[in-house]
Amino acid sequence: MVSNLLSSLKNRNSCFFQSMGIILLFALNSCITADKSIAYKFKDETQSFDERAKDLVSQMTLKEKVSQMRYDAPAIERLGVPAYNWWNECLHGVARAGEATVFPQGIGMGATWNAPLIFDMGTAVSDEARAKHHKFIKEGKRGIYQGLTFWTPNINIFRDPRWGRGQETYGEDPYLTSRIGVNYINGLQGDDSKYLKLVATAKHFAVHSGPEKSRHEDNYHTSNKDLFETYLPAFEAAVKEANVHSVMCAYNRFRDEACCGSDLLLNRILRDDWGFKGYVVSDCWAINDFWEPNKHGLVETPAEASALAVSRGTDLNCGSCYDPNLNEAVLKKIIDEEKIDLALTRLMTARFKLGMFDPDEAVKWAKIPYSVVASQKHYDLSKKIARESMVLLKNENNTLPLSKSIKSIAVIGPNANAEQVLLGNYHGTPHNKITPLKAITEKLPNATIYYAQGSEIAEGWPLLETIPADCLKNGNSNGLKGDYFGNINFEGTPKFSRNDSVIDFGWMNKKPIDNLETDEFSIRWTGQIIPKESGTYRIGIKARSGAKIYFNDTLKAEFTNDHDPKTGYFDQELEKGKSYNVKIEYTNYHTDPQAHLLWVKTDKDLLNPAIEVAKKAEVIVLCLGLSPEIEGEEMPVVLEGFDKGDRSEIELPKSQIKLLKEIQALGKPTILVLLNGSALAINWAADNVSAILEAWYPGEFGGYAIADVLFGDYNPAGRLPVTFYKSVNDLPDFKNYNMENRTYKYFKGDPLFPFGHGLSYTSFEYTNLNIPDEVTINNDINVNVEVKNTGVVDGDEVVQLYVSHKGKANAATRTLVGFERIHLKAGEAKKVTFNISPKSYALISDEGESLVEPGSLEISVGGKQPGFKGVADTPTSGVITKIISLIN
Incomplete structure (x- = not known):
């Protein structure tokens, strides 16, 4: 309202209106300054988080609202809203934020088949995340990888082994993925009735698993059967069971709609059918794919792209498309400001639920000590x-x-x-x-x-190795001269200069420059490389963020804004004993900087x-x-x-x-x-x-x-x-x-090693399978089995429960519907019980509907899938199958 009024006054030609405008501007500035003492409703801790968020949004100008919908939201000082960066990662431990416990990668988490254990991991990771966040805040740091909103877990289905990001997932099965995912989310978000410990983000919604090189332009189509049987169940479980507070939409299109602009995915399924109440964040720079050349080609301008994404339900932009383009979209009436308000209210509700506007004393998670980080536990x-x-x-x-x-x-x-x-x-x-x-x-x-x-x-x-000190020279010293700057542009006089014998740094809690108020700095190393052997070498600089490497005054390799440590490298012929000038320019704006000067003789x-x-x-x-x-x-x-x-x-x-x-x-x-x-x-x-x-x-x-x-x-x-x-x-x-001919459910060939395969140093026997011969449809099926360790070594067994619909067209070969990892001492036996719900044994029709019909159902229980021979079999475990009748 204020900005619109001032704009209107500036467009008047009258000296009277111009004078009044100046007077009004001073008056409004006085009001804005005085806002700090106003008892805003959003500051009242007795109000609901939703009401507080609505009130806060109502105090903002359009420009301020839009600024809060980008991942690196600036402060609104007049309202007491601090800057906040929404981007953080904890795929298998707190990532990119300095020291942290690094757990096995996601695919290894899936290989445990131990959902309760992954809950414990989520609890540990969120402990470290909370402790680190509050330490950053005390140091005045509010940058990337320092917040409480984490873009984890990746619960996409690993449908094809060619996908490079499949390592981030929990595997190819929707049920296994959902159990691991739900437990990790619950561990991350905590159990407090009022405040979230963290915000977890289920990604990438949906039908997303490569190829990587064409993800910004691909348009995928599946049957409704595949959509609801394979690609959506883990997301549905994350929403309905774990109450995940954030969902990240994917880069690709699905059925011609960009996933971050999909009415089907974001409105009809996510919010209407599943009742999702949180916020949706775009994958990074995914909104740009709506309009940039040779990508999705959905609209022609950034303003149209931003309006489309927000109107379809993408509340937060990882990228730079929303700001300032949403301002233009509102002014051109491409989108109503009410939709901006709705999206921002969802975002601000999350910040309130995290306790960001309340004193630390009121939020139990703020009391977690920093000593939990990288602790022995x-x-x-x-x-x-x-x-x-x-x-x-x-x-x-x-x-x-x-x-x-x-x-x-x-x-x-x-x-x-x-x-x-x-x-x-x-x-x-x-x-x-x-x-x-x-x-x-x-x-x-x-x-x-x-x-x-x-x-x-x-x-x-x-494989590159650190270049040793005796192959680096700086005047009369071994090593390179390092000039350390307190900014990322090598500006002004260095804070200090020193000789670094090797460039092999992984700074954690302590940055290379003492008393640095931000995480931004740069280093320039100069000197000579003198090899001890002639040959072809690969030379590279491995760093977390930006780096350039010059060789004999020529730029040879560079990279910027990298998410994970990456090596910029070049190949070069070198002569023994000859001196070559080298210069490295390193810039850091992340929180766990590292820089390594590497080489290897490639012809050895x-x-x-x-x-x-x-x-x-x-x-x-x-x-x-x-x-x-x-x-x-x-x-x-x-x-x-x-x-x-x-x-x-x-x-x-x-x-x-x-x-x-x-x-x-x-x-x-x-x-x-x-x-x-x-x-x-x-x-x-x-x-x-x-x-x-x-x-x-x-x-x-x-x-x-x-x-x-x-x-x-x-x-x-x-x-x-x-x-x-x-x-x-x-x-x-x-x-x-x-999904035809994919994963254990539909693959028609002979696998080398099947899903669920794994050997032991002991052996397990399955007996006394107890399942009713007949079950009335829409009733649960109770399964009991006895498992005995028949070997001489204590060990764990993963009991796997599968169902197969006999004689049903388009049905999976079998479907995992239950599992439990148990420990048995040598000679010990345990009774394991499962309960198969109608939803679990239902068939998904070609229309995507869940059907429970009369017929024969084969149930198998064991430490493996049944029916494999040779190296694909698991001789250290057993399996029992039984066919039962589903009747009306």
Whole structure:
């Protein structure tokens, strides 16, 4: 109202109106200043959060409202509204905010098949998040990754192993995903009747799982059956069971509508059918895809894009499209201001529910001490989850566990001592990075441990190492000169300059510049590189945010605004003893900065040294797999088998297959350990290697979990949350979102390892299955079974319950409807009970309707799916099936 009135006065030509305008401007400014003492309703803690939010929004001008709908919302000082950045991450631990406990990646969380354990993890993560947030506030910091609104969990369905972001999910099954997701959300959001501990965000809504390189332009279509049976159940559970307070819409279109502008998804399903009361946030810069060239092409201008998104229910913009374009959209009557008010009220309600406008004394979560961050209790939990995520794929002739009396062991492979593969993507900065090599070395203090890298992670992607001080020069000193600036533009005089012997920094609590009031700084390093060997080198700077590297005064590599640590690199011929000028310009505006100057001689022999150390050892542990450096979110990586974050093939990279075959040919006991975020077609290994352990991206203590399993200090019981296929040729086109011939439910071929597969060092027997022969439709089905540990080792068993509709067209082969992870001592037996609701055993029709009809229903209970043979079977566990009748 104020801005409109002033605009009207300025358009008058009369001197009288101009004079009155000046007088009125002074008067209004006085009123605005006086606003600080007004007893606003939104400051009254006795009012409901919704009423307080409505009142706060009613005090704002249009410009102020719009400014609060972007992720980096500025302060409104006259109303006492502090700046707030909505963007935060905690996929598997608090991410990008300095020190934090790093838990196993999402796919490893799914592999535990232990939903209550993931609730405990959510509680630990939210403890750390709350403690960090309040510490930041006390330091006057309100930037990115410092708030209480977290864009987690990723509950998309991992329908295709080629998807690089599948590592973030809990696997391919809607039920397993929903149980893990609901428990994680509950742990994150807390149990207080008044205040949210955090805001969790279920993402990416919906029908979203790659390809990464075309996500800004793709338009997917599915049947209603696939939509309601596969893609929506985990989101429905997050809303209805966990009361998730935020949902993130996806980049792609679904049935011609952008997901962030979809009336079907955001209004009819999410709000009308499910009763969602929270707010919707766009994926980052997704609204730009509405109008930018060669993307969705839905509208022509940013104002139209912003209006479309808000009118369809996207309240918060991760990006810069809403502000200032929503102002224009309102003035041009493309959207009513009332819709702006509705969206902003939802956002402000969330901030009130988090206690952001109330004193800390009133919010119990504000009392969590900082000592919980990276605490021993959380370390122990991370180790436990890592252990429970280990999946023993094969163990022929009881190759495992290994004896600790081994005199010598060779630990070989590109993932044997690689720290990044412990962490996956979207991770925090850990104090510990326990690789398999480190853990095995600690486990066997009296043995001789040999190590060799053996191969690149993939051809054309060598593993870089820190450039040592004796290959860097700065005048007469080893190292580089570092000029440290208190801004991100290298402006003015440096705060200080010093010699840094190596560039290998991961700052956590303490920034490199003391008493820095913000998280923004820059560093310029200069000097020379002097190699000790001639050859072809890959040289790179790995950093969290922006970095440039100059070589002999020429810009060679750069990147900016990166979400996860990334390496900008170039290949260069270097001569032994020759001096080359190098300059690195590093800028930081995140909260856990890191900078590493790296290189590797790319033409050195990796294979033969590995063969030589393998010959010396009694046993070989071969650590292969993938890396988050080459599979992940929309990456620039293009290699054979890899396509900008995704994979075009699902076999091990050729360099690793060659290493595997050469080592296996030695005829020595060889154990294959896989570290990866997605399923691998390890067909040759499955036929030829006696023991295979799947370890995923297992977190900062992952190496300990691996060593504990290898040497029998822990009995593995993880289960595959995805199907391991034999070839990409067995799968439909990557962009085909129909579920036909996908996942364990509809795949028609023979998998290498099936969903739910996992071995143990003991064995389990199933008896006394108790299920009624007949059940009247729309009644629950009660299932009881006795499980006994028939071996001599204590261990966990994952009891899996599946239903199959016999004789029904288009029905899944089987559907997971229940599971429970139990611990049994050697010789112990337990009764396990399940209750299958009508919704769980219903069929989803082609129209997307839930149908419960008379017919035959096969129920299977066991530690695996029934019907597999050979390496795909789980000989350490049993299964019982029974066919019952559903009657009217």
